[in-house]
Amino acid sequence: MNTIEKYKKYVNTSMLAKVEPVVISKAKGAVVTDVDGKNYIDCFAGIAVVNAGHCNEKVIEAAKAQMDNLIHCCSYVYYAQPTADLAEKLAEIAPGRLQKSFFGNGGAEAIEGALRLAKTFTGKTEFIALQASFHGRSYATLSITGNNARKKRGGPYMAGCTFLPAPYCYRCFFELEYPKCHLRCARALEDIIHFNTYDSVAAFIAEPLLGEGGIITPPDDYFLEIEKILKKHGVLLIIDEVQTGFGRTGRMFGIEHYGVEPDIMTTAKGIADGFPLSAFTAREEIADSFKPGEHLSTFGGNPVSCAAALANIAYLKEGKLVEEAARKGEWLKAQLEELKKKQSRIGEVRGKGLMIGIELVNDRAARTPAIDEAKKARQFCLDQGLLIGLGGVFNNVLRIQPPLVISQQQLEEVVKILDLALGRV
Ligand SMILES: Cc1ncc(COP(=O)(O)O)c(C=O)c1O
Numbered sequence: 001m002n003t004i005e006k007y008k009k010y011v012n013t014s015m016l017a018k019v020e021p022v023v024i025s026k027a028k029g030a031v032v033t034d035v036d037g038k039n040y041i042d043c044f045a046g047i048a049v050v051n052a053g054h055c056n057e058k059v060i061e062a063a064k065a066q067m068d069n070l071i072h073c074c075s076y077v078y079y080a081q082p083t084a085d086l087a088e089k090l091a092e093i094a095p096g097r098l099q100k101s102f103f104g105n106g107g108a109e110a111i112e113g114a115l116r117l118a119k120t121f122t123g124k125t126e127f128i129a130l131q132a133s134f135h136g137r138s139y140a141t142l143s144i145t146g147n148n149a150r151k152k153r154g155g156p157y158m159a160g161c162t163f164l165p166a167p168y169c170y171r172c173f174f175e176l177e178y179p180k181c182h183l184r185c186a187r188a189l190e191d192i193i194h195f196n197t198y199d200s201v202a203a204f205i206a207e208p209l210l211g212e213g214g215i216i217t218p219p220d221d222y223f224l225e226i227e228k229i230l231k232k233h234g235v236l237l238i239i240d241e242v243q244t245g246f247g248r249t250g251r252m253f254g255i256e257h258y259g260v261e262p263d264i265m266t267t268a269k270g271i272a273d274g275f276p277l278s279a280f281t282a283r284e285e286i287a288d289s290f291k292p293g294e295h296l297s298t299f300g301g302n303p304v305s306c307a308a309a310l311a312n313i314a315y316l317k318e319g320k321l322v323e324e325a326a327r328k329g330e331w332l333k334a335q336l337e338e339l340k341k342k343q344s345r346i347g348e349v350r351g352k353g354l355m356i357g358i359e360l361v362n363d364r365a366a367r368t369p370a371i372d373e374a375k376k377a378r379q380f381c382l383d384q385g386l387l388i389g390l391g392g393v394f395n396n397v398l399r400i401q402p403p404l405v406i407s408q409q410q411l412e413e414v415v416k417i418l419d420l421a422l423g424r425v
Contacts, residue, residue, distance in 0.1 A: 003035070020382065027054035030406040032387065040382070041410050043402040044389040048211065048243050048355070051270040051325075052315045053405035059273045062311035066304045075103065075301030082306035089313055090281055093252050096261030100287035101279040103301035107242035107268035108136025110278035111205070113295060114264045115140055117282060118203035118236050121289040126160040126201045128192055128235070132168060132393050134212035135205065135240055144205055147213070147393055162196040164189050166210060167218035170348045170359060171367065178219050186225035193233050203236040203264070208254030211243035214392025215357025215399060217350045223258035236263040236286070242278070243355070246270030247316050247404055250326025250353025257352060273312040277305035321404040328411060329353040332400065335415045343422040345370055345377075354406070357391075358398040358418075360425075369394035373425040380421040386414060 001009070003023045013019055023035045030053060032042045045051065052059060066082060075083040087101045102117075104110050119125060129135065129144035136142065142151055143158035146166070151157065165173035165185045174184045193201060204226065210216035230237050239262035244254030248270055251257055255265070263286055268278035276299075316322060333349055333356060340346040347361035347370075360370035360377065374396045381388050389399030400414070 020387070022382065022387070029053040030403045030410055038385065040385045040387045041402070041406070041414060042387045043400045043406075043414055044387050045401055045403045046274065047269065047389065048248055048401040049269045050274050051246050051248060051404045052273045052312050052319075052321065053403045054274070056273050056312070056315060058315045059275075059308050059311045063275065063304050063308040066307035070303050072299070072302060074298055075303065075306075076296055080301065080303045080306070082303045082310065083301040086301075086306040086309050089310060090267075090279060093313065094265060094281050095253055095256055097283045098262065098265055098281045099284045101281040102287070102295065102297075103306070104268075104278045104280075104297045105276045105299050105302075106136075106278050107240075107266065108138040108141045109297065109300070110242065110266040110268055110280045111135050111141045111144075111238075111240060112138055114238050114266050114280040114282075115144070115203070115205075116295065117264060117280065117286060117290060118238060120291070120294060121286045122202045122234075122236060124200040124202040126162070126197050128162050128164055128189070128197070128201055128204045130166045130206050130210065130213075131163045131173070132166040132210055132213035132216060133163075133205075133207060133240075134210070135207075135242075149393070160198075160200070162192060164192050164204075166213065166216055167222050168210075168213070168216045169219065170350070183219065183222060183225045186222050186229070189226060189229045190232075193229070193235070201233065201235045203238045204230055205238040205240060207240045207242075208244045208258065209249060209352060209355055211355070211399075211401075212391050214359060214394075214397035215351045215355055217352060217357075218258070220258065223255065223260040227260045238262065238264045238266065240266050242266055242268040246313070247322035247325050248353060248355050248401070249351075250322065250329055252316075252322055254352070254355075271312070272305050272309035273315075275302075275305040275308040277302065277309055316404070319405075325353040325404045328404075328406065328408075329356060331408075332356060332411055332415070335411075336418070339415070339419055339422065343419070345373055345422050345425060351400075354400070354402055354404055356400040358400070359392065360396045360398065360422075369396035370425070371396050374398060376425045377418075377421040380424055381417055384417045384420065386417045388418075
């Protein structure tokens with residue numbers, strides 16, 4: 001049996017419409033190679049994970065060195081140096097006063113922990129999240145995910161979760177236009193607290209840019225307005241940087257674009273360039289509100305993953321990859337805006353850094369989502385040797401999220417293939 005046949009028989013993929021028909025055998029930088037030797041430019045990076053590039057030598061070197069010494073001890077039963085060093089590093093690079101980290105293995109686990117911490121610190125029990133958000137596949141994280149496509153047949157969900165319309169200007173819930181709207185969607189938070197809760201809101205949680213929601217990019221002053229309301233009502237701000245963290249948006253963390261300080265921040269994906277690891281990081285007094293027995297993870301803070309994360313962060317910094325992501329992203333967005341002039345399927349190009357969404361529509365005036373066309377465009381790109389993502393609440397947004405090390409030449413090739421693809425659909 002080959003790999004695809006074994007997947008069919010032994011891997012549970014029934015929750016997927018399909019697995020992309022590529023069997024990847026190796027990857028380097030921004031290129032992945034399949035078992036037949038065909039190369040693809042990777043503009044999805046394993047869902048925005050390998051920011052420092054596939055199989056980064058510095059990351060591998062650090063992980064291998066750690067493996068020779070210690071793979072696992074449970075970093076919460078005994079002390080492990082890479083775990084301590086990484087926590088110190090996160091405190092140094094995280095926004096504001098975020099200082100103490102708890103490590104888990106994946107994004108959902110980090111968010112579960114962050115929610116729990118918000119409850120223990122505030123003594124309150126409710127959460128407000130954004131419509132069109134995505135926070136994971138576990139019970140609590142699905143409960144605060146604002147998209148029923150992800151929640152069908154899994155309910156009822158956790159009590160005490162309510163939703164605020166997303167800052168999705170292209171499809172404004174209030175049918176208003178920025179900036180004339182005076183951030184109606186952010187101001188609605190006050191109404192939500194007033195009318196939709198029992199006045200026990202522990203935290204408001206949001207992604208700086210809504211990745212799975214279709215790279216929805218809030219206006220520059222959005223989080224300042226949100227912060228004002230949260231402060232007034234004594235509600236914590238949890239920022240979910242699982243997808244936006246570690247340089248993806250042209251800043252180390254996406255929230256840095258918005259000038260607000262989170263109370264708790266969650267990270268995963270890009271933290272260790274492909275090694276499984278996640279964290280929630282909080283101000284000291286918030287972090288210390290956990291009492292003995294209230295939280296743990298067997299594999300969390302694994303020494304090998306932490307060593308890889310330290311090398312990853314050093315690589316991002318030394319190679320100025322965060323600044324590079326900003327510069328490359330600006331270039332790519334300008335090229336895509338040019339494409340928009342001739343490709344009528346493009347409704348909007350948006351995003352920051354190398355987290356770019358191209359929302360496809362059938363009719364620019366009516367903004368009808370071009371769902372089949374987006375699927376076909378992705379397939380065409382794959383045939384031409386380009387891997388891209390697909391997302392959005394209607395599944396009509398092409399997602400361009402390459403490793404930050406992607407070269408100028410590769411980016412030029414990406415634009416060429418996207419142009420061809422959009423001309424076909
Ligand atoms: C913003 C955000 N939060 C949480 C998650 C869940 O992360 P994981 O799949 O590692 O549990 C994702 C995954 O796509 C995400 O994009």
